[in-house]
Amino acid sequence: MDIRAHVSMVFHLDKCIGCHTCSIACKNIWTDRKGTEYMWWNNVETKPGTGYPTLWEDQDKYKGGWERGKNEKIHLRLHNRLGGLTNLFYNPYLPTIDDYYEPWTYDYENLFNAPEGDDQPTARAISMITGKPMDNIEAGPNWDDDLGGSPLYARNDVNLDELSEGEREQLNEIERVVFFYLPRICNHCLNPGCVAACPAGAIYKRGEDGIVLISQEKCRAWRMCISGCPYKKTYYNWASGKSEKCILCYPRLESGQPPACFHSCVGRIRYLGVLLYDADKIVNCASVPEQDLVAAQRDLIQDPFDPQVIQSARANGVPDAMITAAQNSPVYKFVKKWQIALPLHPDFRTVPMLYYVPPMLPVLAKMENGNYDIAGLDKENLPAMLSSLEKARMPIKYMASMFSAGNVKIVEEVYRKLIAVRIFKRAQKVKDYQPAEVEAALAQGKTNAEEVEAIFRLTSLPTYEERFVVPPLGREISIEALERPLDRKQATGFGIRSQTPKREF
Amino acid sequence: MFDSALFIGFPYVSVVIAVVVSIYRYRTEPFTYSSQSSELLENRKLFFGSVPWHYGIIIILLAHLIPFLFPGLWGMITADQTRLYIMELIGLSFALMATIGLVILILRRLTNVRARTVTSIPDWLLLFFLLLQVGLGFWVAYYYRWGSDWFLHIAVPWLMSLVTLQPDISSVIALPDLVKFHFINGFIVILLLPFTRLVHLLTFPFTYIWRRNQIVIWNRRGR
Numbered sequence: 001m002d003i004r005a006h007v008s009m010v011f012h013l014d015k016c017i018g019c020h021t022c023s024i025a026c027k028n029i030w031t032d033r034k035g036t037e038y039m040w041w042n043n044v045e046t047k048p049g050t051g052y053p054t055l056w057e058d059q060d061k062y063k064g065g066w067e068r069g070k071n072e073k074i075h076l077r078l079h080n081r082l083g084g085l086t087n088l089f090y091n092p093y094l095p096t097i098d099d100y101y102e103p104w105t106y107d108y109e110n111l112f113n114a115p116e117g118d119d120q121p122t123a124r125a126i127s128m129i130t131g132k133p134m135d136n137i138e139a140g141p142n143w144d145d146d147l148g149g150s151p152l153y154a155r156n157d158v159n160l161d162e163l164s165e166g167e168r169e170q171l172n173e174i175e176r177v178v179f180f181y182l183p184r185i186c187n188h189c190l191n192p193g194c195v196a197a198c199p200a201g202a203i204y205k206r207g208e209d210g211i212v213l214i215s216q217e218k219c220r221a222w223r224m225c226i227s228g229c230p231y232k233k234t235y236y237n238w239a240s241g242k243s244e245k246c247i248l249c250y251p252r253l254e255s256g257q258p259p260a261c262f263h264s265c266v267g268r269i270r271y272l273g274v275l276l277y278d279a280d281k282i283v284n285c286a287s288v289p290e291q292d293l294v295a296a297q298r299d300l301i302q303d304p305f306d307p308q309v310i311q312s313a314r315a316n317g318v319p320d321a322m323i324t325a326a327q328n329s330p331v332y333k334f335v336k337k338w339q340i341a342l343p344l345h346p347d348f349r350t351v352p353m354l355y356y357v358p359p360m361l362p363v364l365a366k367m368e369n370g371n372y373d374i375a376g377l378d379k380e381n382l383p384a385m386l387s388s389l390e391k392a393r394m395p396i397k398y399m400a401s402m403f404s405a406g407n408v409k410i411v412e413e414v415y416r417k418l419i420a421v422r423i424f425k426r427a428q429k430v431k432d433y434q435p436a437e438v439e440a441a442l443a444q445g446k447t448n449a450e451e452v453e454a455i456f457r458l459t460s461l462p463t464y465e466e467r468f469v470v471p472p473l474g475r476e477i478s479i480e481a482l483e484r485p486l487d488r489k490q491a492t493g494f495g496i497r498s499q500t501p502k503r504e505f
Numbered sequence: 506m507f508d509s510a511l512f513i514g515f516p517y518v519s520v521v522i523a524v525v526v527s528i529y530r531y532r533t534e535p536f537t538y539s540s541q542s543s544e545l546l547e548n549r550k551l552f553f554g555s556v557p558w559h560y561g562i563i564i565i566l567l568a569h570l571i572p573f574l575f576p577g578l579w580g581m582i583t584a585d586q587t588r589l590y591i592m593e594l595i596g597l598s599f600a601l602m603a604t605i606g607l608v609i610l611i612l613r614r615l616t617n618v619r620a621r622t623v624t625s626i627p628d629w630l631l632l633f634f635l636l637l638q639v640g641l642g643f644w645v646a647y648y649y650r651w652g653s654d655w656f657l658h659i660a661v662p663w664l665m666s667l668v669t670l671q672p673d674i675s676s677v678i679a680l681p682d683l684v685k686f687h688f689i690n691g692f693i694v695i696l697l698l699p700f701t702r703l704v705h706l707l708t709f710p711f712t713y714i715w716r717r718n719q720i721v722i723w724n725r726r727g728r
Contacts, residue, residue: 081713081714081715082714084713085709085710085711085713085714088709088710089555089556089558089559089560090544090548090551090552090555090556091544092552094544094545094548095545096544096545096546096547096548097545097546097619129546129619129622130618130619130621130622131622132618191718191719192719195718195719195720196718196719198713199710199713200708200710200713201710201712201713201716201720203720204720204721204722205719205720205721205722206721206722206723207721207722207723207724208723208724216536217535217536218535219539220538220539220540220705220708220710221539221540221541221542221705222542222710223542223544223545236542236545238543238545238546238623239623240541241539241540241541241542242536475724478724479724481724482724
């Protein structure tokens with residue numbers, strides 16, 4: 001047993017309204033520099049859709065993540081060690097800027113300075129890479145937002161591969177069109193592909209909190225991390241020649257604040273807390289057969305109240321405050337206690353530490369005789385807002401492809417519990433369910449009244465402090481082991497140089 | 506006197522500057538110690554340029570280095586006429602590969618607007634001297650045949666005399682100007698190494714072959 005602490009995350013997709021406030025908060029703080037204009041460390045994509053960069057989930061194309069070999073061991077899909085070195089001069093699986101989009105601004109000055117003429121002056125689009133006008137903009141941030149261009153984008157979603165032709169066609173019927181939002185940041189994986197793929201060894205995981213970072217001084221622009229990460233959450237800064245990625249706002253975390261995207265989330269879908277996990281189990285967890293991946297990952301996470309776990313954590317130097325934070329962690333509740341939050345694409349085998357509560361499937365509405373027939377309203381006498389899982393508008397297989405490596409049973413269990421919460425609370429407030437129906441729903445969801453109330457409370461009414469249990473990271477204390485704090489006193493705590501910049505004139 | 510300056514003075518100066526500045530830059534500017542990739546901005550032409558260029562030039566550099574490090578072995582290989590033919594053929598084809606690759610890379614930076622915006626003046630300078638060097642080398646190899654043999658008896662003694670600090674240029678002063686130019690330009694490229702993106706040559710990540718998959722950094726001592 002090798003217990004370590006990890007600052008982990010839950011995104012509750014039912015609450016995401018797709019407003020992109022998180023993306024903007026992140027962009028304004030971290031990626032408005034030259035060379036990073038195209039980067040969205042936090043992005044929100046519409047599902048079904050091909051995402052950002054286009055088709056990032058297609059690992060036949062990008063070779064991200066790990067693969068389970070015939071010997072039941074995992075290896076990087078991208079390359080073996082020697083192969084990695086021979087591909088340094090040209091990485092065959094690197095997305096180009098056009099797979100993201102070419103960033104641009106507008107020539108606003110022309111609106112003011114254009115000479116008088118017969119026509120209104122226009123602000124032409126100017127490429128932020130070349131500085132030249134762009135006459136034909138073919139992609140941009142959230143180009144396929146809200147199913148825009150869905151015949152091209154949504155139809156090519158990799159997760160639809162498992163669906164039958166009929167099911168796929170249904171999704172395109174106008175009355176049945178359905179989508180949800182998927183906000184994504186770096187998953188700060190336990191078995192990150194980017195770290196393993198970096199030839200220079202510039203990417204590392206912080207032992208104390210699990211944040212994955214790229215050392216800008218060690219990065220040598222071999223750009224294997226971008227291919228190695230199956231989520232495409234490392235980006236290449238074309239101006240500085242370095243890879244960059246989400247840093248989980250560690251400067252904010254270290255001063256007790258949640259990351260900017262968490263803090264600014266309008267729908268309050270984001271939860272942050274500590275998980276205690278057994279580092280000895282990581283490799284095994286990433287190597288089990290596909291259908292067992294989620295179970296193995298749940299097994300990896302340890303009970304923060306278990307005295308043995310606490311003892312082992314202490315022996316590893318995990319501070320008591322961190323253990324307390326783990327005990328109060330909303331992430332622990334969603335992922336391990338209630339088991340309603342799932343990792344995104346566990347089939348990539350990087351053991352991501354960002355979990356998603358899948359969205360409740362929207363009601364099935366079909367036009368009949370000129371009226372919308374809300375699923376089963378007449379026929380089955382069920383309240384309109386709840387469709388049964390069997391009649392789900394978004395096929396459950398699609399969700400399983402995203403959140404449980406194709407294991408439909410796991411996703412079903414999650415949904416049964418979520419439906420139980422809905423029915424229980426609806427019976428309480430609206431009183432249009434019979435007690436027997438509520439009991440049946442609870443039994444189907446393998447839950448009870450107490451748990452349902454707790455899930456409801458943390459889902460709908462959590463306070464700021466309940467959503468974000470930021471542990472004291474104690475960076476100022478641990479840094480003393482490496483550096484003398486007084487050396488930096490009165491120096492400019494700014495930039496990446498080891499020396500304080502000086503004025504020359 | 507002029508020959509001494511060119512074939513004794515300049516090599517020493519360029520190597521000393523290259524070593525000192527490389528170390529200095531590594532210590533003070535680790536951030537800049539790499540070759541700034543432009544693959545994100547343009548990847549098709551890069552493939553046809555970068556791959557032949559790198560594999561070509563690596564083989565050619567090895568063919569310059571091995572006779573110097575293992576002169577006996579190299580002498581044995583080139584002693585037989587058939588083997589000499591094969592060596593020349595291999596050498597010429599890799600030199601051609603490198604030259605074509607480099608020309609494609611230069612054209613790419615000239616014609617692709619995106620690639621051009623991330624090309625600095627030192628980059629152009631380096632490309633110029635590299636093209637000059639492989640061009641000269643190719644020319645020398647073609648017009649002064651059997652270089653894989655005479656290199657061993659003419660250039661290696663001179664280089665060895667420089668390394669052992671007993672400079673002796675008697676074997677090189679009688680050479681044709683073209684060959685001399687190739688030698689001197691070689692040291693110009695060495696001189697450029699620490700001042701350009703060529704430093705990436707020193708950062709080739711051999712350690713990747715044996716390092717662990719995951720890297721975890723702790724702040725505490727003793728982990």
